[in-house]
Structure formats: C-alpha cells, structure tokens
Amino acid sequence: MKEKTIKLIKQGFPYYLIIIMSCLIISPQIISQGVILGTDSIFHFNRFYETAQQIRYWNFSYFQSNYSFQQSGRIINATYCPLFAYFNGIILLFARSWYRYQIITNLLIYFIGGTGMYKLCIKLHSKQSIALITAFIYMNIGWLPRWELAQxxxxxxxxxxxxMIICGIRMIQNSEQPINVLQLMTVMTIIMQIHLLSSVFFVVALIPFFIAGLIHSNNPRLMWIDLLKAVIGTIILTANIWGALLMINLNNHIAYPANFNLFANALRPATFSNNRRFLSFFIWFLFTAQFIFVIRKPHRSSLNTFITSWGFLILILSSVITPWKKFQQWLPFLSHTLQFPSRLTIIAYPLLFAGIAMTITTIVNSTPKYSLSRNSSIGILVVTLLLVFIPTNITISRKVANYYSDALFANLSALAKVSTNKAAIRYSTQSSHPGQLLSLVEKRSPDYLPLPSNYAGNKSKHSYDYQSQIIKNANNFHHTVLKGGKLKLTWTADHSGTKRLPLVTYHESVLTVNGRRVTHYQRSSIGSPYVHEHQGLNTATLRFKPASWFNYLLVIWLISLSIYWVYGSYTFYKHRIA
Structure with missing residues (x-):
C-alpha cells in the first residue's frame, strides 16, 4: 500500500508543479481579489450568465437569449459553441460570483495548457525536468494568458x-496504427465545441502530419479508414453546432463579426512583451537558432526537423513578415474571419517549444554532466522561463490594478454603457448575483444579428444600431421569462400607434402581440420588430421555433453523445486497469 502511494505521488508530481505554476501566474488576482474586465469579458459573461440562469431555473432556450444580452432574444450561444457555454454556466452557478468564476477558470485553462505541453514533450522523449520547464514557459506566453487578461x-x-499535436506525432511515430480514432475524434470535438476558428487551425496543422504518417505507415489504407471514422464521428458529435449554423444561415442574413486590420494584428518583435501580438527578440532568436540547428543536420532527428520547420513556417505566417496588407486586399473576408494573424501562434509555439525541448534533451543526454554545452542549454531554458513569467506577471498585476482605479476596464471602445458608479461595478463582480454587473456595463456587438435584406449590404453600423435600438431602449419595457423558453415584454402606451420593440427576431421567431400572432411586420436594421400598440397595457411574447429537421438532428446528436460517453468511459477504464 505504501509503495502504491509513493508511486502515485511520483506520477502526480509534475501535475502538482503545474498547479503551483498556475497559482503563481494568477497570484496577483488571488492576492488583490480583483477581477480583470478585458475586451471580451462582458460579451462572454453574458453568454455564461444566460446558461447559468437557464440551468438554475430549469427553463431552457437553446437559441433565444432570455436572461442576457438585454433580454433581447438574440441568438448567440446556439451558434457560438453552446456546450462550452453551458459548462461555464455550471461553473458560474458553483462559483456564484465573477471573481471566483475567474479564479476557477483561470486555474483550469493554465492547468490544461501546461499539462498538454508537458505530455507533448514527454511524447517526444524529452527529459521530465526539461518537459516541465517547457510547459511552464508555454503557460506564460502568447494567447494562453489571454483568457485571464481578456476572456x-x-x-x-x-x-x-x-x-492536437500529440495526435499528429502519433501519425508519424506509430506505423502500425497511426490514428487513434477515439483520441483524434475527442480532441477535434472538444475544440469545435469551444472555438470553431481554432478547430480550422487544428485541421490545417494536422495535414503535414497525416501526409508524413502515410509515408511511414505500414498500412496506408487503414490510416485512411481510421481518418474517415474520426471525421464522421466528429461531424456527428458536433451536429448541434453545424446544424444550428446551417439552419440560421439558410433563412437569415447573419451579421459578420467585426473587421480588423490584419497587418496591425500580426505578430511583431518586442523588447520584453510576449503577449498575443508581440514576441520578445530573445525568443525570436531562440526559435531561429532552433530552426538553423535542425536544418543544418536534418537527419540527426527527422521528427525534430519536421515539427520545428512546420512550426517556424507558421510563425512566419503569423507575423508582420508575411504581407498581410496584400492578403487583406486579395481576400477581404479574412478581416472578419481570421481577424488576427497572431492567432496562428497557438500552433507555432507548441511546435517550436517541443522542438527546443527535444534539442536540449539531446544535448543533455550526449554531453558530460558538468559540460558547458549542457549547462548552457538548460540555462537558456531557465532564462526563457524568467523572460516570459516576469512580463506576464507584471501585465496581470497592472490589469488587476485597473480594477481598483478609475480606469477599471482594459478597453472601452465597444462598451455602450458603463455606470459612473465604479464602486457599484466592483461590488457586482464580487456579488453572489452576477447579473448585477451585466446591468451596469453593457457592450454592443453585431455577432449573429439578423439583417433584413434591405439592410444586409451595410454591416458596419449594426453594432451602433444595436446600442441605440436595444441597449438604450430595453429599460423602457418589463421583461419576464416564461416557461418553455418564452420571453414576454410588457409596456404602457399613452396612445395607439407603431412601436419598435427591443427584441431581435429571426425567420424562425414566433411573435405574439396582445394575444395575436404577428406574421407580417416591418423589421429594423438589426431585426427588431415594429408592431401596433394600443393605448394602455401591451404585451408581446417571443419564442424561437427551430426547423423540425434540426430537432431530429439534436435527438440524434444527444443519442450519439451518450454512446460516445459510455464507450469512451469503458475504453478509458479498460486502458487504466490493463
């Protein structure tokens, strides 16, 4: 029993250290008890508050936003990774305040990222100590800290x-069974249920691995079959997402996300900063040295050469070295889909750091214990950790300091309403009633708004239309969430006439005004209905009626998800006791 306990402690030791590093990164928040309100915080807080309330009152509305986004009925979660929204809703219910919610999810994302990087390095036969330091570096660089800083x-x-890269490495290393169908299907399903754009990056990143795997495979036909199984399985397990997107886009003109300047949001050198848009000169030099090291003698480790070269190419694509101004002219849709070329670093960084871990492991294993090259290589890794940890910790400390200043928010550009009572905002982030914050701070966002055909060509002004038509008007009505996912508005009119309601209606929306269903009505530039009101008390009820084929698809998806969980749990248990 004692030996088993010691073995478990040894096995868990790396993960304990990753938890400690996670706590060190978020320590400014833990110590100050401040909440970081970043660029996307209010938008996603609305999403997660919506699902938390639906779970709390057991009154579900898969499409319609009844508790959040000014109770406008607009669609967000159904087309923006709903399972992840409900997962965060559960965390919010458990945490009860935005401060505790941030602490929990920050710890979670750092632990997941650090563990993944550690496992990747171990998969590539790196020494445990080198794999751990590399994981610590990865936790402090690029986009990973952006969840804490800005959601x-x-x-x-x-x-x-x-x-994902572990799945790719298997394609090359395992010539007998290059693809573990359950593993690949799980990774791709999870990322699609969280962030669709990242799933596109994952697919593109795996293509070279698959090609290399086909070359090394003893049974290419089996590899194609397993890939087809994983693709079909992923499609089925993500039917709730693509089905909703298909249904909404079939009958509605949906607003695109905001446009961004690609060149301005590409990766560029900096002195010390290593956030989403900057990479310090030291790490640029480190990546370049790693690339030169492997291409000088590519046969020293063909796998290291492969992952380093692929990672370095993606790094160049993500940076200002690539002519992104030209690409934006040639492919304008990239401005609202890709938005930030620096996003590509989520693939480049783990590939390059994994390659560096392999290189340093090779040097350590092939040189005497106290040799200069051995100590220098480990020293470079430690210096790199300090050069990413210190700036990240300083940045987090500054963002938390904003919480106790008049600034409070990292970015005010998309906020339509911010209460002048900063003390009330701070109190609402600690309160066990998280909805208070969303009434004090409101953000305009055009995402997934339905654009009537006569307005569909002018998409640049819809976020401001949402501000004027919904945000500034919602408080003039009384909102009530009814059973069955319905939303009721009541208001009093001094005389009969036409009224624009602070609601967002889609082709599938069912609108009832004063007891009568309204089928033909004029809609504003963002889909708000103009209805007839009579003198005195008026009521309007809104519900979303999805296409019947989507309901069948949702049932199939739920059954498939249940089968997946049962089979996956059985396979995991079988593997653990084997």
Whole structure:
C-alpha cells in the first residue's frame, strides 16, 4: 500500500508543479481579489450568465437569449459553441460570483495548457525536468494568458493545441496504427465545441502530419479508414453546432463579426512583451537558432526537423513578415474571419517549444554532466522561463490594478454603457448575483444579428444600431421569462400607434402581440420588430421555433453523445486497469 502511494505521488508530481505554476501566474488576482474586465469579458459573461440562469431555473432556450444580452432574444450561444457555454454556466452557478468564476477558470485553462505541453514533450522523449520547464514557459506566453487578461476564446485553442499535436506525432511515430480514432475524434470535438476558428487551425496543422504518417505507415489504407471514422464521428458529435449554423444561415442574413486590420494584428518583435501580438527578440532568436540547428543536420532527428520547420513556417505566417496588407486586399473576408494573424501562434509555439525541448534533451543526454554545452542549454531554458513569467506577471498585476482605479476596464471602445458608479461595478463582480454587473456595463456587438435584406449590404453600423435600438431602449419595457423558453415584454402606451420593440427576431421567431400572432411586420436594421400598440397595457411574447429537421438532428446528436460517453468511459477504464 505504501509503495502504491509513493508511486502515485511520483506520477502526480509534475501535475502538482503545474498547479503551483498556475497559482503563481494568477497570484496577483488571488492576492488583490480583483477581477480583470478585458475586451471580451462582458460579451462572454453574458453568454455564461444566460446558461447559468437557464440551468438554475430549469427553463431552457437553446437559441433565444432570455436572461442576457438585454433580454433581447438574440441568438448567440446556439451558434457560438453552446456546450462550452453551458459548462461555464455550471461553473458560474458553483462559483456564484465573477471573481471566483475567474479564479476557477483561470486555474483550469493554465492547468490544461501546461499539462498538454508537458505530455507533448514527454511524447517526444524529452527529459521530465526539461518537459516541465517547457510547459511552464508555454503557460506564460502568447494567447494562453489571454483568457485571464481578456476572456479571449483563442486562449482555449492554445490550451488544447498540444493535445492536437500529440495526435499528429502519433501519425508519424506509430506505423502500425497511426490514428487513434477515439483520441483524434475527442480532441477535434472538444475544440469545435469551444472555438470553431481554432478547430480550422487544428485541421490545417494536422495535414503535414497525416501526409508524413502515410509515408511511414505500414498500412496506408487503414490510416485512411481510421481518418474517415474520426471525421464522421466528429461531424456527428458536433451536429448541434453545424446544424444550428446551417439552419440560421439558410433563412437569415447573419451579421459578420467585426473587421480588423490584419497587418496591425500580426505578430511583431518586442523588447520584453510576449503577449498575443508581440514576441520578445530573445525568443525570436531562440526559435531561429532552433530552426538553423535542425536544418543544418536534418537527419540527426527527422521528427525534430519536421515539427520545428512546420512550426517556424507558421510563425512566419503569423507575423508582420508575411504581407498581410496584400492578403487583406486579395481576400477581404479574412478581416472578419481570421481577424488576427497572431492567432496562428497557438500552433507555432507548441511546435517550436517541443522542438527546443527535444534539442536540449539531446544535448543533455550526449554531453558530460558538468559540460558547458549542457549547462548552457538548460540555462537558456531557465532564462526563457524568467523572460516570459516576469512580463506576464507584471501585465496581470497592472490589469488587476485597473480594477481598483478609475480606469477599471482594459478597453472601452465597444462598451455602450458603463455606470459612473465604479464602486457599484466592483461590488457586482464580487456579488453572489452576477447579473448585477451585466446591468451596469453593457457592450454592443453585431455577432449573429439578423439583417433584413434591405439592410444586409451595410454591416458596419449594426453594432451602433444595436446600442441605440436595444441597449438604450430595453429599460423602457418589463421583461419576464416564461416557461418553455418564452420571453414576454410588457409596456404602457399613452396612445395607439407603431412601436419598435427591443427584441431581435429571426425567420424562425414566433411573435405574439396582445394575444395575436404577428406574421407580417416591418423589421429594423438589426431585426427588431415594429408592431401596433394600443393605448394602455401591451404585451408581446417571443419564442424561437427551430426547423423540425434540426430537432431530429439534436435527438440524434444527444443519442450519439451518450454512446460516445459510455464507450469512451469503458475504453478509458479498460486502458487504466490493463
């Protein structure tokens, strides 16, 4: 029994250290008890508050936002990774405040990212100590800290990227069974349920691994069959996402996300900063030295040469070295889909750091214990850790300091309403009633708004239209969430006439006004209905009626998800006791 306990402690030791590093990174928040309100915080807080309330009152509305986004009925979660939204809703219910929610999810994402990077390095036969230091470095660089700093969803892509690369490494290392169908299907399903754009990056990143795997495979036909199984399985397990996107886009003109300047958001050198848009000169030099090291003698380790070269190419693509101004002219859709070329670093960084871990392991294993090259290589890794940890910790400390200043927010550009009572905002982030914050701070966002055909061509002004038509008007109505996912508005009119309601209606929306269903009505530039009101008390009820085929698809998805969980749990248990 004692030997078993010692063995478990030894096995868990690396993960205890990753937890400690996670706590060190978020220590400014833990010590100050401050909440970081970043660029995407309010948007995602609305999403997660919506699901938390639905779970709390057991009153579900898969499409319609009834508790959040000004109770406008707009669609967000159904087309923006709903399972992840419900997962965060559960965490929020458990945490009860935004402060505790941030601490829990920050620890979670750092642990997942650090563990993935550690496992990737071990998969590549790196020494445990080198794998751990590399994992610590990865936890402090690029997009991964952006969840704590701004609730950027790309951070989850960064956290899961090492697991995707592990699937790719298997394609090359395992010539008998290059693809573990359950493993690949799980990774791709999870990332699609969290962040669709990151899943596109994952697919593209795996293509070279698959090609290399086909070359090394003893049975290429089996590899194609297993790939097809994984693809079909992933499609089935993500039917709730692509099905909702398909249904909404079939009958509605949906607003694109905001446009961004690609060149301005590409990766560029900096002195010390290593956040989403900057990479310090030292690490640029380190990556370049690693690339030169492997291409000088590519046969020393063909796998190291492969992952380093692929990672370095993606690094160049993510940076200002690539002519992103030209690409934006040639492919304008990239401005609202890719938005930030620096997002590609979620693939480049784990590949390059994994290659560096392999190189340093090779040097350590092939040189005497106290040799200069051995000590220098380990010293470089430790220096790199300090050069990413210190700036990240300083940045987090500054963001937390904003919480206790008049600034409070990292970015005010998309906020439509911010209460002048900063003390009330700070109190609402600690309160066990998280909805208070969302009434004090409101953000305009055009994502997934339905654009009537006569307005579909002018998409640049819809976030401001949402501000004027919904945010500034919602408080003039009384909102009530009814059973069955319905939303009721009541208001009093001094005389009869036409009224624009602070609701967002889609082709599938069912609107009832004063007891009568309204089928033909004029809609504003963002889909708000104009209805007839009579003098006195008026009521309007809104519900979303999805297409019947989507309901069948959802049932199939739920059954498939249940089968997956049962089979996956059985396989995991079988593997553990084997």
């Amino acid at each position: 950027n969803m790309n951070a989850w892509g960064a956290a899961l990227s090492p697991y």
